Amino acid sequence: MTSSVKQETVSIPYKTLIGEEFDEDVLRVIEHLTFDYESTDEELASKTGMTVNEVRKTLYKLYDSRIATYHRVRDLNTSYFIHFWKLLPVKSSILAYRKKALLTIEKLKQRLEYERNNVFFHCGTKECPKLTFEEAAESKFKCPVCSNPLQALNNEKTIEFLRNKIEELEAEVENLSKKL
Ligand SMILES: [Zn+2]
Known part of the structure; x- marks a missing residue:
């Protein structure tokens, strides 16, 4: 699953879509996102080697640029929200x-x-x-x-x-x- 997303990211001009907000962190996070809601902030942090805060900051940049989105679920044990992130369809990001x-x-x-x-x-x-x-x-x-x-x-x-x-x-x- 991850490999197919990776392949697609090569031809997607994310750098242009994010513009001045683009940096290496953005690309690292995008590489580990998929088109399904399945990545939490914590998982992305461990996959990219970034801190959870860095990952969140980057995810919100992607959210603002209409490249990623999330749905959230309340953790019944801690009562905190858990965010599940995914990439938006490329066409909608470009639009x-x-x-x-x-x-x-x-x-x-x-x-x-x-x-x-x-x-x-x-x-x-x-x-x-x-x-x-x-x-x-x-x-x-x-x-x-x-x-x-x-x-x-x-x-x-x-x-x-x-x-x-x-x-x-x-x-x-x-x-x-x-x-x-
Ligand atoms: Zn003057």
């Missing part, structure tokens, strides 16, 4: 990721438009806010916090960063769509 990514792309595009359509002003002090042209004009091109003169900011780097991020996400979404 959940895609939905999240498309929302992010939409937000990044709005931000890109905003950056393109505005000139920003700043006094050069790290703690002070970035102002729009209207705000800068209103305070007569002096920082409302420290009263230093405001300078127009070059936001080319921000624009480039946003554009790259959008491209990157769009490519991921396209790749994942092929796996559905």
